[in-house]
Amino acid sequence: MKKIGFLSFGHWAEHPAYQAKTASDTLLQSIDLAVAAEEIGLDGAYFRVHHFARQLASPFPLLAAIGAKTNKIEIGTGVIDMRYENPLYMVEDAGAADLISEGRLQLGVSRGSPEQVIDGWRYFGYDLEPGETDADMGRRKALEFYERLKGVGFAKPNPYPMFPNPPGLLRLEPHSEGLRDRIWWGSASNATAVWAAQMGMNLQSSTLKYDESGKPFHIQQAEQIRLYREAWREAGHTREPRVSVSRSIFALVSDQDRYYFGQEASRKDKVGMIEADKRAIFGRSYAAEPEQLVKELAQDEAIQEADTLLLTIPNTLGVEYNVHVLESILNYVAPELGWR
Structure with missing residues (x-):
């Protein structure tokens, strides 16, 4: 059994x-799609976060709205760029959305x-500590x-x-018990996947990673x-971790498809350079x-290893068509592969 969710980048454009x-279209359609996805039996509604772009950027209002209009479906991100975040304010936002x-x-x-811009996090008022890279800053804020x-x-x-305090030092409120076990690290390398396991975070692996061996x-x-799983065992964590992979998968069942x-x-697969100096491999659609x-997906080793599959969707094509895309996977593909 696998959990299956969708992952939306939340694009919009006058096309x-x-x-x-x-932006209004994308936000409101994202809520409607999550509601419809829950109705057809999908397990998760996830959203990418990009700044300075015509895409979804501020996740917590959207996640809270979806949380208020649904009952069962998981709601999440893949991923929030921690370079742009105030970790303490984010604890409050996340706690509120989780409670809702x-x-x-x-x-x-x-x-x-x-x-989209050079060192965009600087415009948000953040800077590097002495000797720190932006990757270091992202991990520091995440921790x-x-x-x-x-x-x-x-x-x-x-x-x-102004109001009476409970005894002792104060924590941030609202606090949502158990949310800490539902934090995932988006990893593009083997080393950061191992680091995430050591820290006790779940793992998200997308359709891109650094090309570290030349293999498919x-x-x-x-x-x-x-x-990641080996490092998790060695770290001695007591709960089972979760691992997701993202894929663009389309069952061609209509002329429109x-x-x-x-x-x-x-x-x-495609190989190219990312950030000017890193060789990356991009997974096929x-x-x-x-x-x-079904035959092709049965050969995908990473999907077999993961417990959660996030289907990247063409959100600009509207709610109705995306429900069709997701329903086609649930009806024609998932049962044949034992995902359901």
Whole structure:
């Protein structure tokens, strides 16, 4: 059994073929899609976070709204770029969204991907500490956020407060018990996957990772997951970790599907440079008739290793078509592969 969710980048643009032409369109359609996804039996609604772009950027209002309008579906991110975050304020936002959803928040965090602007986090008022890289800063902020989610008091109370304080040092409120176990680290390398395991975070691995061996993408990603699980065992954590992978998967069951995604059937992994100096491998998309799709996906080692699959969706094509895309996977593909 696998949990299956969707992952939306939340694009919008004034394009004649797009259903999401404005930020308002994208936000409201994201809520509607999450509600519809829950109704068809999907397990998760996840959203990417990008700043300075016509994409979803501020996740917590959206996650709280979805939490208030749904009952079962997991809601999360993949991922929040911690370079841009105030970890303490984020603890409060996350706690509130998790309480509204009654414990369904699954937050993916990371250092983030290449940006739309140069050092965009500087515009948010943040800077590097002496000798620190931006990757170091992302991990430092993530660990501060992760530590404060414990709900342990750390702030000295005012002896003359406006309202009476409980005894001892004060923690951030609202506190949501159990949220700390639902934090995921988005990893592009084997080393950061091992680090996430040592810290006790779940693992998110996307359709891109650093090319560390020259092997096909799904094999490198499967090896990354095995290293993560080994490091988790060695760290002695007492709970079972969760691991997600992202894929673009389209079952071609209608003429509209073939029109939109028929050209994806011949796609292969791609290798290129990311951030000017890092060689990365980008995983292929899957698009085929259901019977052929089942055969191809059965060979994907990383999907086999993961307990959660996030399906990247073409959100600009609207709620109705995306429900069709997701329902096609649930009906024609998931049962044949034992995911359901």
